[in-house]
Amino acid sequence: MLPTVAREGDALVMIDQRKLPTKEIYVRCRTAAEVARAIRTMVVRGAPAIGVAAAMGIALGMRASKATGTQKFAAEFYKTCELMAATRPTAVNLFWAIDRMKRSFTAAAEAGESVDQIKDRLDREAQAIHDEDVASCRAMGAYGADVVPAGARILTHCNAGALATAGYGTALGVIRGAVAQGKRVTVVADETRPFLQGARLTAWELVRDGIQTTVITDNMAGALMGQGQIDLVVVGADRIAANGDTANKIGTYALAVLAREHHIPFYVAAPLSTVDLTTPDGQHIPIEERKAREVTHFGGNQLTPAGALVWNPAFDVTPHRFIAGIITERGICRPPYTESLKRAFDTEAAIPS
Amino acid sequence: MLPTVAREGDALVMIDQRKLPTKEIYVRCRTAAEVARAIRTMVVRGAPAIGVAAAMGIALGMRASKATGTQKFAAEFYKTCELMAATRPTAVNLFWAIDRMKRSFTAAAEAGESVDQIKDRLDREAQAIHDEDVASCRAMGAYGADVVPAGARILTHCNAGALATAGYGTALGVIRGAVAQGKRVTVVADETRPFLQGARLTAWELVRDGIQTTVITDNMAGALMGQGQIDLVVVGADRIAANGDTANKIGTYALAVLAREHHIPFYVAAPLSTVDLTTPDGQHIPIEERKAREVTHFGGNQLTPAGALVWNPAFDVTPHRFIAGIITERGICRPPYTESLKRAFDTEAAIPS
Numbered sequence: 001m002l003p004t005v006a007r008e009g010d011a012l013v014m015i016d017q018r019k020l021p022t023k024e025i026y027v028r029c030r031t032a033a034e035v036a037r038a039i040r041t042m043v044v045r046g047a048p049a050i051g052v053a054a055a056m057g058i059a060l061g062m063r064a065s066k067a068t069g070t071q072k073f074a075a076e077f078y079k080t081c082e083l084m085a086a087t088r089p090t091a092v093n094l095f096w097a098i099d100r101m102k103r104s105f106t107a108a109a110e111a112g113e114s115v116d117q118i119k120d121r122l123d124r125e126a127q128a129i130h131d132e133d134v135a136s137c138r139a140m141g142a143y144g145a146d147v148v149p150a151g152a153r154i155l156t157h158c159n160a161g162a163l164a165t166a167g168y169g170t171a172l173g174v175i176r177g178a179v180a181q182g183k184r185v186t187v188v189a190d191e192t193r194p195f196l197q198g199a200r201l202t203a204w205e206l207v208r209d210g211i212q213t214t215v216i217t218d219n220m221a222g223a224l225m226g227q228g229q230i231d232l233v234v235v236g237a238d239r240i241a242a243n244g245d246t247a248n249k250i251g252t253y254a255l256a257v258l259a260r261e262h263h264i265p266f267y268v269a270a271p272l273s274t275v276d277l278t279t280p281d282g283q284h285i286p287i288e289e290r291k292a293r294e295v296t297h298f299g300g301n302q303l304t305p306a307g308a309l310v311w312n313p314a315f316d317v318t319p320h321r322f323i324a325g326i327i328t329e330r331g332i333c334r335p336p337y338t339e340s341l342k343r344a345f346d347t348e349a350a351i352p353s
Numbered sequence: 354m355l356p357t358v359a360r361e362g363d364a365l366v367m368i369d370q371r372k373l374p375t376k377e378i379y380v381r382c383r384t385a386a387e388v389a390r391a392i393r394t395m396v397v398r399g400a401p402a403i404g405v406a407a408a409m410g411i412a413l414g415m416r417a418s419k420a421t422g423t424q425k426f427a428a429e430f431y432k433t434c435e436l437m438a439a440t441r442p443t444a445v446n447l448f449w450a451i452d453r454m455k456r457s458f459t460a461a462a463e464a465g466e467s468v469d470q471i472k473d474r475l476d477r478e479a480q481a482i483h484d485e486d487v488a489s490c491r492a493m494g495a496y497g498a499d500v501v502p503a504g505a506r507i508l509t510h511c512n513a514g515a516l517a518t519a520g521y522g523t524a525l526g527v528i529r530g531a532v533a534q535g536k537r538v539t540v541v542a543d544e545t546r547p548f549l550q551g552a553r554l555t556a557w558e559l560v561r562d563g564i565q566t567t568v569i570t571d572n573m574a575g576a577l578m579g580q581g582q583i584d585l586v587v588v589g590a591d592r593i594a595a596n597g598d599t600a601n602k603i604g605t606y607a608l609a610v611l612a613r614e615h616h617i618p619f620y621v622a623a624p625l626s627t628v629d630l631t632t633p634d635g636q637h638i639p640i641e642e643r644k645a646r647e648v649t650h651f652g653g654n655q656l657t658p659a660g661a662l663v664w665n666p667a668f669d670v671t672p673h674r675f676i677a678g679i680i681t682e683r684g685i686c687r688p689p690y691t692e693s694l695k696r697a698f699d700t701e702a703a704i705p706s
Contacts, residue, residue, distance in 0.1 A: 021657065021658035022654075022658075157572075191657075192572070193572060196656055199657045200656060203661040215662070216648070216663070217547050217603070219545070219604025219607060220604070220669075222607025222610060223603060223606050224664070226670075250572055251570075251571075251572025254607065254611055261610050295544070295568060295569070299651060301652040303544065304568050305375075305557040307566075308542075308556040308560055308566050308567070308568050309565065311567055312570075313576065
């Protein structure tokens with residue numbers, strides 16, 4: 001299992017996703033501020049992984065607190081939560097994980113626990129968020145595998161793999177689930193400019209797993225579909241609104257339009273922690289705009305002339321009507337999503353398919 | 354005027370398009386073989402520019418010939434034509450320009466001209482191809498400007514500008530034509546992976562012209578269209594089949610699909626030298642596949658892990674049904690293209706619009 005985020009004593013250890021695939025460098029964060037910075041600068045990225053890192057970062061930060069009274073400890077706790085919440089705006093898993101840590105804190109306070117007891121509880125909660133994420137990915141993989149035809153040529157975008165989660169992956173979890181069922185599949189990975197998560201991370205993960213992977217530039221996906229070379233599209237998600245509209249890495253919307261033009265099923269794989277029932281539709285999802293330099297420069301080389309403007313949204317929104325199904329840890333939600341997503345939350349059992 | 358390709362004495366001088374926008378370096382080719390190499394390695398690129406460079410390269414090569422008899426000179430001439438024809442397979446302007454040089458050669462031979470006279474004739478023919486290309490671009494600009502609404506936000510792909518032609522440009526010629534009519538327009542330039550012609554060349558040309566230009570990664574075009582930020586798409590072409598199917602830089606097809614989804618007019622601008630009536634449809638256009646390294650590496654940095662496969666077609670084909678009009682130097686051809694393209698060749702006058 002890839003160590004996307006792991007607690008080692010008084011540090012949170014993450015593989016530096018900016019350096020892959022040529023360098024495997026691990027970053028040790030010793031404070032909550034260092035974890036927040038790692039999220040903001042994309043040492044760790046991917047909606048579920050961001051949530052896990054934030055929760056573990058809060059637990060790490062509070063473990064180091066020198067506060068002896070619960071009141072001072074509480075003030076520090078909420079400040080640390082704010083620090084994490086300010087890192088990136090789109091992935092709702094971040095806010096979901098912070099909310100879970102807050103609920104855990106409140107329960108501890110209400111139970112009259114000591115500072116040391118609360119520290120233990122926060123550690124356990126963060127580790128639970130981590131472990132549940134892996135379990136969710138494996139469940140998504142098992143459910144999602146059913147929609148993968150044997151021999152499928154699967155297109156994916158960005159990295160929705162082990163590196164984007166606590167392990168196993170969402171979209172790549174579905175691919176791994178199909179392989180685990182004995183299906184032979186091949187994968188086409190969009191390189192995913194400007195950060196190249198597909199070329200650098202998805203290809204790296206899948207090649208390690210021995211799954212045949214072809215990297216293409218983002219603008220080749222349409223031509224491949226036009227030639228009948230793609231059977232299925234599976235992507236992850238950063239936030240899914242109540243009606244099924246899905247924010248995911250920039251370029252996802254274009255893929256969804258192209259998939260429909262070519263009658264190719266387009267699936268989203270995401271845990272319920274990515275579903276935000278309080279956001280009614282895609283128009284209400286905040287979209288992070290990142291620095292122009294990600295587009296204007298690469299590896300120290302300047303790509304664009306001085307004077308050119310740049311637009312650099314990190315995500316776009318795919319309207320629910322383009323999505324054949326949303327693969328969750330409780331089964332596959334189908335349209336109308338307003339009902340099926342709500343039902344997924346309401347039931348402990350799997351969704352009948 | 355940008356000196357895309359210019360004859361200076363015994364050399365052909367080209368701006369090195371691989372080095373822009375950060376370095377303006379001029380390459381001097383002194384032999385036909387050096388010109389062929391410049392075309393193959395994309396010192397010069399863009400269908401019309403390739404044709405012009407090939408014709409001027411043939412004239413340059415034959416000027417240096419030491420043959421005294423016409424028979425030996427003819428053998429050298431046809432060998433030089435073969436050398437040029439083997440550089441790149443998709444842009445039909447290359448073969449069109451070589452054919453024109455061959456016809457000029459045949460006419461000279463039939464007229465009983467001496468080797469020196471033939472050299473002069475080849476020089477004149479190559480220069481005529483160059484000059485006519487500029488004139489064609491200006492005519493395209495004037496016709497095409499009519500389809501550009503005032504205030505239009507125009508998306509273009511790759512570089513179909515002065516650098517892709519002998520000067521002024523095809524798609525960028527249309528934009529320049531609109532500006533010349535006093536229309537205020539803004540341009541969005543796809544960066545156009547893997548060679549980044551949009552980020553490096555289109556943005557460079559337009560910023561020099563004072564036209565507001567925003568560079569986006571290729572995967573952002575769909576999201577921009579979805580937000581209602583694009584009014585018009587104009588691209589160039591590398592080969593247009595008799596039925597209007599158009600080969601152009603990889604990614605063009607996806608843009609055409611996205612444009613139709615969003616009810617945005619999609620235009621192709623190209624001189625008739627790009628139209629190949631002997632190719633019935635897009636399925637018969639040969640598509641160049643370039644080296645994997647263009648995708649796997651950038652500026653010395655490795656982007657993909659060892660073991661990942663790569664697909665790197667330089668072009669794709671946009672079926673004619675996605676194209677609102679083909680802007681030529683004789684006017685705008687409209688569907689059905691089988692008729693309108695043929696008519697454009699048959700008339701000396703402008704196409705009635």
